[in-house]
Amino acid sequence: MRDTIFSPSFGNRPAYLVGREQILQGFLNGLLSMPGSKDRAVVMLGQRGSGKTVLLWELADRAAERGYVVATPTIVSEGMLERIVEKIQEHGSRYVGTPTQAHISGATVGAFGFSAGLEFTHEVQETKTPEFKLTMLARRLSRQGHGILILIDELQANSQEVRKLVSVYQEMVGERLDVAIVLAGLPGAVSATLNDRVLTFLNRARKVSLPPLALNDVDAFYQRAFRELGVKLSGELREQAVEATQGSPYMLQLVGHGIVTRASSDGSISDDGLRAALEFARRDFENDVCETTLATLSEQDIAFIHAMSLDKGPSAMKDVAERMSVTSDYAQKYRRRLIDAGVIESAGRGRVVFAVPYLDDYLKRPE
Numbered sequence: 001m002r003d004t005i006f007s008p009s010f011g012n013r014p015a016y017l018v019g020r021e022q023i024l025q026g027f028l029n030g031l032l033s034m035p036g037s038k039d040r041a042v043v044m045l046g047q048r049g050s051g052k053t054v055l056l057w058e059l060a061d062r063a064a065e066r067g068y069v070v071a072t073p074t075i076v077s078e079g080m081l082e083r084i085v086e087k088i089q090e091h092g093s094r095y096v097g098t099p100t101q102a103h104i105s106g107a108t109v110g111a112f113g114f115s116a117g118l119e120f121t122h123e124v125q126e127t128k129t130p131e132f133k134l135t136m137l138a139r140r141l142s143r144q145g146h147g148i149l150i151l152i153d154e155l156q157a158n159s160q161e162v163r164k165l166v167s168v169y170q171e172m173v174g175e176r177l178d179v180a181i182v183l184a185g186l187p188g189a190v191s192a193t194l195n196d197r198v199l200t201f202l203n204r205a206r207k208v209s210l211p212p213l214a215l216n217d218v219d220a221f222y223q224r225a226f227r228e229l230g231v232k233l234s235g236e237l238r239e240q241a242v243e244a245t246q247g248s249p250y251m252l253q254l255v256g257h258g259i260v261t262r263a264s265s266d267g268s269i270s271d272d273g274l275r276a277a278l279e280f281a282r283r284d285f286e287n288d289v290c291e292t293t294l295a296t297l298s299e300q301d302i303a304f305i306h307a308m309s310l311d312k313g314p315s316a317m318k319d320v321a322e323r324m325s326v327t328s329d330y331a332q333k334y335r336r337r338l339i340d341a342g343v344i345e346s347a348g349r350g351r352v353v354f355a356v357p358y359l360d361d362y363l364k365r366p367e
Contacts, residue, residue, distance in 0.1 A: 001267065005225045006257035008284070014253060016225070017058050019217035020051060023208060027059050030206070031068065031147065031180055036173045038204055040180035043155075045190040046210030047342045047356055048289045049250025052184040055210070056151045059182065063149045068180075069095065069141055073153040080161040081130035084150060088137050089118040095146050114140065131168040138177040147178035155185025157192030163199060170201045187342030188296070212247025212357075222256065229260055230267040237274050244278045246357035250289065254281035282358060290362040293343060300324075304334040305343065308354065309363040314347035 005015045017024070030039030046052045056073040064070050069092035071084045096117050113124040113136055120133060128136075138148050150169070155162065162183075172179045183202075185193070187209075194202055219242045226233050233241070241259060245251040258277030263269045269277075294302060307323035308315040321331035335352060338344045347353040354360045 001229065001231065001260050001263040001265070003229070003257050003260040005229060006253050006260060008250070008253040008257045008281075013054055013057055016221060017054065018221045018249065018252065019213040020055055020058075020210075023210070024055065024058060024062070026208070027182065028062055028066070031063060031066065031149070035147075035176050035178050038206055041169070041173075041202070041205035042182045042208055043190055043194070043202060043205050044182060044184040044208045044210065045187045045342070046184070047186065048292060049248050049285070050210040051249035052210065053153055054249070056153055056182065056184055060149070060151055064091070067095075067145075068147050068149045071148070071150045073151045073184075075154045076152060076156040076159050076162055078161065080152075081134065081164055084165070085130050085133045085137065088134070088141075088148060092137065092141055092146065092148075093117045095144050096140060131164060134168055135172055135175075135177075138172050138179050139175070142178040147180060150179070150181045152181070152183040153185075155183050155189045155193055157189050158196070159193075162193065163196070166199050166201055188340060191340040213245070213249060213252065215242050215245075215247060218242045218245050218247065218252055221252070225256060226259070231260055231263045231269065232267045233259065233269055233274075237269070237271070240274060241278070244281065248285070248289075248357050251281060251285050251357060254284050257281075286358055286362050289356065290359050293356055293359065296341070297338075297343070300334055301338055301341075301343075304331065304338060305354070305359070306363055308344065308352065309360045314351040314353045317350045317352065320352075 007014045026039075027042060030037065030042065033039045044052060044055070053073060060070045060072045069088055071087040071091075074080055074083050074087070113121055113128075115121045118137060118140065120128075120136070124133065124136070141148055150165070152162070152165070165181075169179060169181050183190075183193075193199055219238065222233075222238055222242060225231075226238070241255050244255055255278060258281045259269055259274065262273040262277050297305075303324055304320060307320045310323065311319070317331060317335065318328065320335075321328045324331060335344070339346065339352075342355055343359070344352045345355040
């Protein structure tokens with residue numbers, strides 16, 4: 001059966017946004033606040049597969065509908081500021097007509113450093129920094145009654161590009177220009193960024209963590225999607241599919257796609273078909289998320305979570321330290337590291353649990 005709803009790939013935009021409407025509305029409400037409000041500077045953190053990129057693109061669309069000029073999600077890398085400037089010029093040109101021209105000795109000089117629309121004069125284009133250009137665009141668009149929303153994806157620690165962007169954003173806020181920014185990244189990268197001495201401004205930004213999806217939201221989505229696709233899944237089998245997602249948006253897409261592609265021509269799916277779909281979804285999730293997560297950890301980080309994997313539920317820190325043959329203080333250091341990285345989370349006083357679905361089971365598998 002052909003799948004026209006599920007998109008099990010990182011960064012792909014699914015047909016429907018599931019369980020994130022409240023978070024999205026919080027972002028949009030922040031745009032209604034005064035320039036400089038902390039709700040206009042948001043840091044979004046979530047594990048791989050939690051839907052950060054999808055949420056950024058949905059925010060881009062909805063903000064554009066409200067008249068914002070959006071620098072659509074830009075990945076942190078060399079030349080990031082230049083790409084942001086280009087995106088604002090492209091998306092903002094519809095709001096700005098050709099400026100009044102001044103004629104000097106037969107030459108034409110663009111007002112305020114612009115030659116036409118949001119195109120810079122040759123002098124500005126060749127001699128000014130991206131930070132200067134971004135500020136010029138914000139001033140021009142703010143005068144026209146249009147704000148700028150900058151969306152950053154895959155936030156990286158120790159990035160000079162991020163330092164430049166946050167610094168110029170802070171200066172634009174000081175001018176009361178109509179600007180807003182959302183930066184998204186993995187918990188570890190976000191934690192390192194917030195601890196950067198140059199980026200203390202971001203500690204005043206609103207922090208948004210993407211929690212697992214509520215299973216009732218997953219179930220409601222599956223009912224709607226399978227009905228639209230003509231897939232016939234009993235309530236019992238659908239419940240198994242819902243529980244298998246563990247609230248992960250990426251796993252939701254993997255499971256849904258697996259079910260649809262294994263459904264027969266009349267839309268029915270057998271118990272064996274569902275089992276195969278769940279097994280393949282889990283294998284893909286472990287390869288794409290669990291393996292990638294482990295690749296970023298140190299040997300001692302991995303020793304810590306291996307010690308945790310021996311428990312069926314929450315792990316007591318005293319047991320973890322004993323299994324690692326280290327002191328409690330030493331184990332606490334790695335507890336903090338792994339919480340900051342979003343790999344584990346606190347489960348009450350002196351106890352921790354895995355925050356990444358299926359990671360504990362993956363660690364238990366023989367190599």
